Amino acid sequence: MKGDYEAVIGLEIHVQMSTRTKMFCSCPVEFGAPPNQNTCPVCTGMPGVLPVINARAVEYAVKAALALGAKVNLKSVMARKNYFYPDLPKGYQISQYELPLAEGGQVVIETENGEKVIRLVRLHIEEDAGKLIHDEKGESLVDLNRAGTPLMEIVTMPDLSSPQEASAFMREVRKIMRYLGISEGDMEKGHLRCDANVSVRRRGEAQLGTKTEVKNMNSFRFVEKALEYEIRRQVQILEEGGEVVQETRLFDPSTGTTRSMRSKEEAHDYRYFPDPDLIPLVLDKNWVDRIEENLPELPRAKKERYIKELNLPPYDAGVLTETKEIAEFFEKVVAEGVSPKKASNWVMVEVMRIIKEKELNIRHLALSPSSLAKLIRMVEEGKLTGNMAKDVLDVCASTGKDPEEVAQEKGYEVLSDEGELESVVRKIVDEHPDEVQKYLSGKDKIIGWFVGQVMRELKGKADPRKAGELVRRILNEKKGS
Amino acid sequence: MKELSREEVLKIARLARLELEDKEIETLRRELGAILGYVARLGEAGADNLDPTFQTLAKPTPMREDEPDEPLGADGVLANAPRKKDGFFVVPKVIE
Numbered sequence A: 001m002k003g004d005y006e007a008v009i010g011l012e013i014h015v016q017m018s019t020r021t022k023m024f025c026s027c028p029v030e031f032g033a034p035p036n037q038n039t040c041p042v043c044t045g046m047p048g049v050l051p052v053i054n055a056r057a058v059e060y061a062v063k064a065a066l067a068l069g070a071k072v073n074l075k076s077v078m079a080r081k082n083y084f085y086p087d088l089p090k091g092y093q094i095s096q097y098e099l100p101l102a103e104g105g106q107v108v109i110e111t112e113n114g115e116k117v118i119r120l121v122r123l124h125i126e127e128d129a130g131k132l133i134h135d136e137k138g139e140s141l142v143d144l145n146r147a148g149t150p151l152m153e154i155v156t157m158p159d160l161s162s163p164q165e166a167s168a169f170m171r172e173v174r175k176i177m178r179y180l181g182i183s184e185g186d187m188e189k190g191h192l193r194c195d196a197n198v199s200v201r202r203r204g205e206a207q208l209g210t211k212t213e214v215k216n217m218n219s220f221r222f223v224e225k226a227l228e229y230e231i232r233r234q235v236q237i238l239e240e241g242g243e244v245v246q247e248t249r250l251f252d253p254s255t256g257t258t259r260s261m262r263s264k265e266e267a268h269d270y271r272y273f274p275d276p277d278l279i280p281l282v283l284d285k286n287w288v289d290r291i292e293e294n295l296p297e298l299p300r301a302k303k304e305r306y307i308k309e310l311n312l313p314p315y316d317a318g319v320l321t322e323t324k325e326i327a328e329f330f331e332k333v334v335a336e337g338v339s340p341k342k343a344s345n346w347v348m349v350e351v352m353r354i355i356k357e358k359e360l361n362i363r364h365l366a367l368s369p370s371s372l373a374k375l376i377r378m379v380e381e382g383k384l385t386g387n388m389a390k391d392v393l394d395v396c397a398s399t400g401k402d403p404e405e406v407a408q409e410k411g412y413e414v415l416s417d418e419g420e421l422e423s424v425v426r427k428i429v430d431e432h433p434d435e436v437q438k439y440l441s442g443k444d445k446i447i448g449w450f451v452g453q454v455m456r457e458l459k460g461k462a463d464p465r466k467a468g469e470l471v472r473r474i475l476n477e478k479k480g481s
Numbered sequence B: 001m002k003e004l005s006r007e008e009v010l011k012i013a014r015l016a017r018l019e020l021e022d023k024e025i026e027t028l029r030r031e032l033g034a035i036l037g038y039v040a041r042l043g044e045a046g047a048d049n050l051d052p053t054f055q056t057l058a059k060p061t062p063m064r065e066d067e068p069d070e071p072l073g074a075d076g077v078l079a080n081a082p083r084k085k086d087g088f089f090v091v092p093k094v095i096e
């Protein structure tokens, strides 16, 4: 960074939980519904209604807290955060303030300099606001379908020191939430939204600089772009002898810049107080313990295990644990008795190629892990060449057929009779004295040409590795004569 | 009893989106001061060693299952809206 400044960044991440209904009413949570369809007197703030907590949302938030190593408060309090905005029909958002659902915890991210621990301040439950559309006629249109959708807010300590670390943190949080099955983490649907507190200071200085709050960073790329811009802006101000103003700034994706949101300043006086409509959220310790016991293996632990117990390279382990579905598929292939490294190669290269081409989730792939295991075994036993196996895999992946059956249909079989292969090699060698001469004069690469001829003669039914060995042996016999 | 300052009253009014006339500000300085003074007596109760009481109900937190119900829907929700268009509420433009 210019002039040796360092950035100090803390994040607030809002995660939309994948519940079927809203936080305090039974309206369905659904993306893309016609405006205001999924609304009722509770989520539109009509007088005289009472909110009732969604038990599933509490369970999901507790799961998240435990997975992040936070301390779950058995008693927490829902609070009103008061401000006026047309997307907030009640005039307040139900959130948590003094006593949040959970405190502490951490997320480990991978950086250029190795692993880094990002400490968390808290995790709390709150409800989302509605959506505003600004039309060209100078009016704003309000859609309250999203109002009341259950969110978790995760707040970090200012432990992040670059835009890349911030996006790595967001990715890791999304991965964990998906492993837990408590959020789809679809960025395009706004399932993960991020605000950041950013300041810069000269490297080595203990005192924090004045911070700004940057809002509206709703993709990994935008987080990086927005923070890069904001850090550059603050450094420039300091370099020119100016002072950073503490304010809220909005990221504008179309220009890649942040701009001041003066209107928000005053609204910062939220006058939080416990929501009198909701008695404190009291959790049963046994219930929380049971959730903890039933947490799935999380991505980092899984990756570690693949490296230590399955002897996979860290790169493989990282790719395979990127999603829970891929990891589970891989584990099932290994459970069929395939060596982890072989299974890893096939899943990482071929299976991931197919799901990418088909734009499929691996869950919807017609190929079963046991079919892949069978196919890998066929290659190991020399019944199929690698190329044949890839063809077979493509068919299995779209039809779900058994690999043995597909190989038969395609007429794929590897010549198992070594005598026949040898006679074909001898025939080819005898028919091409010029090429033999080239080999004898040191042109080693010509072996590949011979193998090609053999494969053509046998219509691809030979194991090219075996054919290559034979070609070399027979050519070498000519050396002495 | 302490009166509120004019600035304090104006700040609260602004947060509550209330427009006050001068004469009302004077009244509110006195009346809000009196209310706050009255409530402040709770501070004398000596509850330092007690956990905060947010509610007086002794029941466990009521919760509901995550089962969707038929929503009221746009027609019902917009029935009393002063202005509406294509299923939306219409409000004066909010600029950010």
Ligand SMILES: [Zn+2]
Residues within 6 Å of the ligand: A022, A025, A026, A027, A038, A039, A040, A041, A042, A043, A044, A148, B071
């Ligand atoms: Zn509702």
